[in-house]
Amino acid sequence: MGRVTSRDVAREAGVSQNTVSLVARDSPRVRPETKQTVRAVMERLGYHPNAVAAALRSHRTRALAFVVHTRFVHHPLTAALLAGAIAAAERQGYAIVAHTVRDDDPAAAPDLYRSQSVSGALVFSRRTDDPMVHALHRAGCPVVSLLQPCACLAADHCVAADDAGGAAAAIHHLRRRGHRRLGLVTAPAAESALAQARIHAAHAVAAATGPPLSAVAADDWTVEAGLEAGRALLSAGSRPTAIFAISDRLAVGVLAAAAESGLAVPGDLAVAGFDNIEWARYCNPPLTTVEFPLEDIAAEGVARLLQPQAPPSFDQAPARLVVRRST
Amino acid sequence: MGRVTSRDVAREAGVSQNTVSLVARDSPRVRPETKQTVRAVMERLGYHPNAVAAALRSHRTRALAFVVHTRFVHHPLTAALLAGAIAAAERQGYAIVAHTVRDDDPAAAPDLYRSQSVSGALVFSRRTDDPMVHALHRAGCPVVSLLQPCACLAADHCVAADDAGGAAAAIHHLRRRGHRRLGLVTAPAAESALAQARIHAAHAVAAATGPPLSAVAADDWTVEAGLEAGRALLSAGSRPTAIFAISDRLAVGVLAAAAESGLAVPGDLAVAGFDNIEWARYCNPPLTTVEFPLEDIAAEGVARLLQPQAPPSFDQAPARLVVRRST
């Protein structure tokens, strides 16, 4: 009891294998009546095209890789990007192969491409100059980076949000609330153009509207690191009355630091973040933050891999301030 | 400039294509010296085996699907399970194809299997009787369910945690803290054997150690639903002094309800959850909860798909109480 092949369908329908193939792909070059007949036989025999054979013969593998560092698998943005990528890819008949890369082994990423298992890769990286992205690129793999600009990729192979605009909106908002002394919690910025965009915009807007920001760099994109950075800012001589953290996880750490110090939020300290992760809605108090359309960004990434000649549907995805009770 | 094939390597190394194939798969039936020679040529020519051709010929596709409902993509457990599955699969040379299924379209799941794109599926479902799992199973796809027992699958095709033990530990803990009036927040339990295991154990232990639980059913596994259930419990006549929620997200909702009512946690109300999501560590106050080894569970799921004849390495993954400040 072998599986049903296009040959079986062809024989049964009294047509050639070629015709079956064309019908399966809904080619306009087959007469409608013939299609009807062949489709009926497919149905009756329970025929399902073998994607592996199709890929071998056509040299087109209908799959894309989604590559993320092992450490960022748990990041809330990863899930949303992955979901968006799956949905968009599926619409075009592509599958998404999820792959994680350990920081010490960036060379593993291109194997999927070299073995013809995928025809391109979406990456979510925290670093502008990422060995994993380099390795993919050097292997000739079409790569699109999500959220993060990448040194080795053309600008239109990076689908980013309007990080500068979002950060500017957050600082403007804090100023409008009457805050003079502002604090900024950053992440390892030297490595990340995404972080730099948010940081530079924050500094620029702050300088244009009042005293400069006092910035503290967290040493990772984690709640823990945000907590420590928050402590540092809150124990300084002239404590800020508002803090903008360049990610929500960092901001959650700042909230924890405020709680430690017995500061009421937003009474004694206002806090704003960036990303609008689910957590932001339900922390105590709910966090003012910047949101951007993750699923659209992932979908655009898929489009730039699969229709590389089509014009990008946007340059930067819009960022929007979501005001909640923390400010 | 076509790609390098095993034929090119064979010609260049002066051996047969078959030998190249055996060397690529590191067969013990090839003389070490021959391997050396062939490997050198592979290296020199930049040969990378074509996984698609191998799959077609051998009828073994080295990929597994990881299937989850669209609504649960963002669930924190999903990321950990996926990461564990990827790591375990990769160790055996398999890739993970991530796939989401909309609730209204359960029939889409088997397509990946029928097209020979994957040789089995890991599923993460909230329902014991899930149309998506049924569809996969009916299509003949080997399926292993993670965390959730499934009606149509053999017991050893479900890799679950010790839900009963974890819930029991939580209730015992609350009793030891001196609480008499206990509340329970459940999720839609009729559909979920996982939920039932936690609920039944909680009721049983509570009954054996004091007055019965007063239970409220949240209508989803979300923070929002937990918030509403928490409100219901806290507005009742004789308010409980401690609440056990069968998931952390529900528990976070209960914390929010407590904050609304101006109740101090744990002073006026103790709260415990289940799952130990990252959020639990950093909410305010940090949440007492039950943890279990997600990555091990995913790895075991992969093993049961790829080595179906090997004995399971465990029956239920151990669950452990993590005591934090909320109790």
Next chain:
DNA sequence: ATGAAAGCGCTAACAG
């Protein structure tokens, strides 16, 4: 608009 023939790159079966 359809058919015939060839072959993608590999592995399996068998022979030696």
Next chain:
DNA sequence: CTGTTAGCGCTTTCAT
């Protein structure tokens, strides 16, 4: 231990 032969199921190319 290694070589020979055949063919996985499909798409492509060319012919009609």
